[in-house]
Amino acid sequence: MNDIAILDYKMGNLFSVQCALNFVGIKSIITDDIEIIKNSKSIIIPGVGAYPEAMKRIKEKKFDKIIYEFNEKKKLIIGICLGMQLLFSESYEIKKTKGLGLLKGDVKKFDEKKQNGSNTSFNVGWNEILLNSKKNIKNNYLNSLNKKKMYFIHSYHINTFEKSIDTSSSFFYKKKFVSSVEKNNICGFQFHPEKSGPDGLKIYKNLKKNLLNYESAI
Amino acid sequence: MNIRIIPKLDIKNQNLVKGINLEGLRVLGDPRKFAETYYKEGADEIIYHDVVASLYQRNNLTSLIKNTSENIFLPMLAGGGIKDINEVEAILKSGADRIFLNTAAIDNPNIIDDIVKKFGSSTLVVSLEVIKSDNKFICRKDFGREETAKELVSWIMEVEMRGAGEIIVTSIDKDGTGLGFDLTLAEKLSKNLKVPYILNGGISSIKQIDDLLNCSNPSGIAIGSALHYSYIDQSFKKKDFMDGNIDFLKKNKNYRNFGKLKISNIKNYLKKKFKK
Numbered sequence: 352m353n354d355i356a357i358l359d360y361k362m363g364n365l366f367s368v369q370c371a372l373n374f375v376g377i378k379s380i381i382t383d384d385i386e387i388i389k390n391s392k393s394i395i396i397p398g399v400g401a402y403p404e405a406m407k408r409i410k411e412k413k414f415d416k417i418i419y420e421f422n423e424k425k426k427l428i429i430g431i432c433l434g435m436q437l438l439f440s441e442s443y444e445i446k447k448t449k450g451l452g453l454l455k456g457d458v459k460k461f462d463e464k465k466q467n468g469s470n471t472s473f474n475v476g477w478n479e480i481l482l483n484s485k486k487n488i489k490n491n492y493l494n495s496l497n498k499k500k501m502y503f504i505h506s507y508h509i510n511t512f513e514k515s516i517d518t519s520s521s522f523f524y525k526k527k528f529v530s531s532v533e534k535n536n537i538c539g540f541q542f543h544p545e546k547s548g549p550d551g552l553k554i555y556k557n558l559k560k561n562l563l564n565y566e567s568a569i
Numbered sequence: 570m571n572i573r574i575i576p577k578l579d580i581k582n583q584n585l586v587k588g589i590n591l592e593g594l595r596v597l598g599d600p601r602k603f604a605e606t607y608y609k610e611g612a613d614e615i616i617y618h619d620v621v622a623s624l625y626q627r628n629n630l631t632s633l634i635k636n637t638s639e640n641i642f643l644p645m646l647a648g649g650g651i652k653d654i655n656e657v658e659a660i661l662k663s664g665a666d667r668i669f670l671n672t673a674a675i676d677n678p679n680i681i682d683d684i685v686k687k688f689g690s691s692t693l694v695v696s697l698e699v700i701k702s703d704n705k706f707i708c709r710k711d712f713g714r715e716e717t718a719k720e721l722v723s724w725i726m727e728v729e730m731r732g733a734g735e736i737i738v739t740s741i742d743k744d745g746t747g748l749g750f751d752l753t754l755a756e757k758l759s760k761n762l763k764v765p766y767i768l769n770g771g772i773s774s775i776k777q778i779d780d781l782l783n784c785s786n787p788s789g790i791a792i793g794s795a796l797h798y799s800y801i802d803q804s805f806k807k808k809d810f811m812d813g814n815i816d817f818l819k820k821n822k823n824y825r826n827f828g829k830l831k832i833s834n835i836k837n838y839l840k841k842k843f844k845k
Contacts, residue, residue, distance in 0.1 A: 366664045370638045401667075420677045438844060473691065473734060476571045476788060477613055502613075502644050504666070504691050546644045546666065548608070553837075 353545055354562055355379040356391035356428075360408040362432065363399035364545075371545035375555045377562065378445070383412050392562060393426050394418065398433030402444040402458065405433055415451060422453055425536045427565055429558070435532065435539025444507050453537055455512040463524055472506045478479070480519040480530050490518045492538055492557045493531065499550040501530070501542035508541065538566070572782070573613035573789035573837050577769055578603060579620045579651070580630065584694050586620065587794050588626040589745035591698065591713035594620065597797050602770035604637055606800050614644040615793060616737075617665075620806050622650025623672045623711045631663040638664030646737075647836045648695060649712075655685055661692070669694040669737060672710040675717050675724075678731060685732035694767075695733040697724065699754060700723050706754060713741045721754075722761050736766045737791065737793040745794050750781050767791050773827050782842065795830040802829065805813025 442458035477500040508528040519532040544551035586594040648669035706721035765788035772797035
């Protein structure tokens with residue numbers, strides 16, 4: 352049995368995710384085979400690209416059904432970048448598109464003024480993650496990573512409609528946005544932990560611990 | 570401000586190479602060794618450029634990218650001689666996050682639209698190899714070998730309009746010289762560019778970076794020779810180097826006027842500069 356199935360819908364850098372999992376000793380497979388996915392302990396939804404196209408492919412491959420099934424069984428679901436955005440209710444990228452709706456919130460475009468006056472909506476580079484310090488927030492992935500820099504590449508960001516699911520926030524120029532979320536068995540990162548050097552790998556190490564904890568709990 | 574410091578590794582066959590003004594490529598060794606060192610020193614991204622791909626009409630990077638992805642967890646930008654969507658797909662599949670184009674974009678600008686449509690703006694960087702000629706900046710292709718009719722500003726505007734997510738500009742006049750990036754060119758870019766841009770060519774000291782940041786606001790600074798020669802200077806071991814012309818390396822000499830430039834020192838400088 353694989354620890355993690357990396358959902359392959361041909362969008363994004365799946366190989367790098369697998370390399371990071373290998374590095375920390377998590378057994379994974381990149382696959383679109385429903386049976387193999389079903390038999391995995393948890394899933395990662397990766398993704399880079401446009402929201403409507405991603406949702407279309409998720410449905411074509413019947414990934415949506417299996418993701419809901421995982422959620423009912425309280426198995427771990429991890430979304431990265433676009434993969435995290437897909438977990439939310441809807442997105443306004445290109446056209447209004449319904450997401451998986453496991454988390455309440457929507458996805459909107461940055462529209463910030465650069466210092467030299469030109470508009471920019473594209474956040475590429477390293478930004479600090481500021482951990483949510485509220486006491487009732489449980490944060491199983493980002494321990495000791497407060498104010499560490501992670502690699503972001505996106506022009507859309509999430510707005511959460513649920514309280515206490517945002518585990519960290521970051522700044523794009525002066526705009527504060529939610530950079531990671533966690534709710535029960537679901538978690539998501541706007542940045543790419545697998546591209547964020549040794550600090551990013553710590554998130555994968557925490558994931559390994561969480562996998563073990565979940566196994567014993569189920 | 571989060572300016573990325575990006576080691577740029579020029580690749581010929583399986584070797585790291587470096588030239589001057591994009592010419593006279595000297596073999597420096599195994600690119601993975603250099604990449605690993607830069608990762609440990611805190612690089613923000615790695616660029617792999619197959620510098621003979623355009624000439625030989627094939628890109629040779631996928632195995633190197635795959636190999637690198639296994640133990641270097643950094644964003645990777647790769648390019649050189651990419652001609653079509655299939656090649657883009659193969660490079661991304663092997664672990665690169667983004668690709669860059671120069672020659673193919675000049676020969677057939679529609680390829681920019683096609684790649685943006687399929688992979689999104691965030692995946693595509695357009696590369697410009699720029700040379701100063703009669704006080705104008707003209708773009709070249711085939712790793713600086715071929716002249717084109719593309720003038721810098723009009724080409725930039727077209728590339729932006731077609732949806733490039735970022736632009737990397739190489740100053741051919743400064744490349745490999747260690748004399749600093751062309752400041753007139755930097756100012757021109759800062760005035761005319763809307764998308765984020767990376768500057769490449771000539772940078773070998775913190776003073777030069779400071780001068781550059783006082784007249785432009787790049788999203789990244791790419792550095793080749795200065796980092797490579799610092800690394801060779803510090804940790805030269807014959808067994809680290811593979812085939813090719815290694816006579817130069819065996820002499821264990823630093824090259825020209827390159828001092829010791831370390832990524833960590835640049836990072837400290839940036840931290841101080843933008844704290845104010």
